[in-house]
Amino acid sequence: MAHDLKPILLIDDKKDGQFRGKVFMQELSKDLQLLIDFYMDVNQLIMTSDEWSVEVLFDPKKYAGVFLHHSYEDPLINESQLSDLRDKLKNLDLFIFSGGTETNPSTKQVRRESLFGNFLKPAVDAYLKMEVFPTSYLFGGNINRFYPIIDEMYQVLEEKGKDTLLSHKSFELYISICGWNLHLVQKNFKERFTEEQIADKIIEWRLNFNQ
Structure with a gap:
C-alpha cells in the first residue's frame, strides 16, 4: 500500500524474550513494517557526548514518533542524557519503554509487555488507516483507537x-x-x-x- 506517512522509529536492544522489537517486527504485515524503522543498536542513532548530553544522529523531522528502550537495570543512557534527549526531541513524541517501568501517560512511559503485547500494533494499524498516530491508545485507556x-x-x-x-x-x-x-x-x-x-x-x- 502506497502512502506518504512518516515512519515511527523503534529502538530496542533486547535480544531475548517474547516482548521485544525484533519479534514484534517479524509478526507485522508488510504494510505495517513499512511504517516502522527498527534498530537494535542505539549507537547508530544517539551518541553520548558526555555524562550530561547526547548527540542525535538522525533527523527528527523524518519521524512521527520515537520509541526507545530505556532499561533501569542496565540503561543505554543515564538520566541526565535522557533529559537532554527529551529536550532535543521536544517537537517529537518520545516514548520510553521498559519491562521494569509502569505505564505513565504524563511522562510517555510504557511498560514493555503492554507496548508489544497490546498497544503498538493496533496504534500503527490505526495510523495507516487514518493518517494520524493515536498516541492516547498506547496507554491502555478504554477508547476506540480511531x-x-x-x-x-x-x-x-x-x-x-x-x-x-x-x-x-x-x-x-x-x-x-x-x-x-x-x-x-x-x-x-x-x-x-x-x-x-x-x-x-x-x-x-x-x-x-x-x-
Missing part, C-alpha cells in the same frame, strides 16, 4: 447537523474502516435516528475499544 475520526464526526454533528455529517468524509471513512455498507447506514441514520440518538451512537463508538 478516536480522532470519531471526535471529528461529533464536532460536525454539533456544528452542522445530521445531514452534513452523513455525507462528511469522517463519517464515510469510519463506516469504511468498520466494513459497513455506507448507503444502508446513511439511510438508516437519516430515517430512524434523531441528532441526539446519533450523538449517543458516536459516544458509544468512542468507548468501543475492541473495534
